[in-house]
Amino acid sequence: MPLENKFSWRPNDNGPITNLRYDLEASKWLNSVNKAKSRLPRSNFAGDLGFFGAVLTIPxxxxxxxxxxxxALIREVIGYNIKLLPGDEPTGWVKKNDIYRVDYTRANELKAKHERKKRKTQWEDLTxxxxxxxxxVQAxxxxxxxKPNLKSN
Incomplete structure (x- = not known):
């Protein structure tokens, strides 16, 4: 069966001349495929990532x-605050000349509440x-x- 000549236009024997011809034909095919690959534009992975990064940063x-x-310009120039997020200051006019004042009663309450959590010094922790x-050791x-330096000159 393997020696049957199904392709009458090509020799199917395993002779050295036939093998040499097939090797030459295979090398020509390989060269042509490699040339075709080199003509195609190659895709650059880093360039593709840069493109997708640019597309994502545009919005x-x-x-x-x-x-x-x-x-931000409206708030600074005009003095009107627009609330965007839940934690922002309420919408309305910003009090620019309002002096920041410390609520000392609240500060004292917090200080008294957390007084027991105050860290001890290292000396108090020692037995x-x-x-x-x-x-x-200190002595x-x-x-x-x-002691004087005992080294001789």
Whole structure:
């Protein structure tokens, strides 16, 4: 069956001359396919990402330039606040000359409420035995600094 000559116009034997001809034909086909590939424009992944990044940032830039900048200018120049988000100040005229005042009663309430959570100093955290060890180490290091330098010149 493999030696049947189904393609009468092409030799089907496994001879060296036939193999050489097929190798030459295959190399020509490969060269032509590679040339065709090189002629096609290649896609650049970084360039594609840059394009999609630009497409995604255009709406954000439009929102900033068309909505947020004019609202900020209206607030600063005219003195009228426009509420956009739930946490913003209410819509209305901005009090420009209002001096910021501290609510001392509220500050004192908060201070008293959180007084018990105040962190202790390091010395208060030590036990009496640890305090005694610290004093001993301090005394020994003081003795070291009081001794004259024994190195000879």
């Amino acid at each position: 954000l830039c439009l929102i900033i330039f068309i909505v947020l900048i004019p609202i 009496s035995k640890e305090q005694e060890m610290v004093r001993y 020994e290091t003081a003795k070291l600094y009081d």
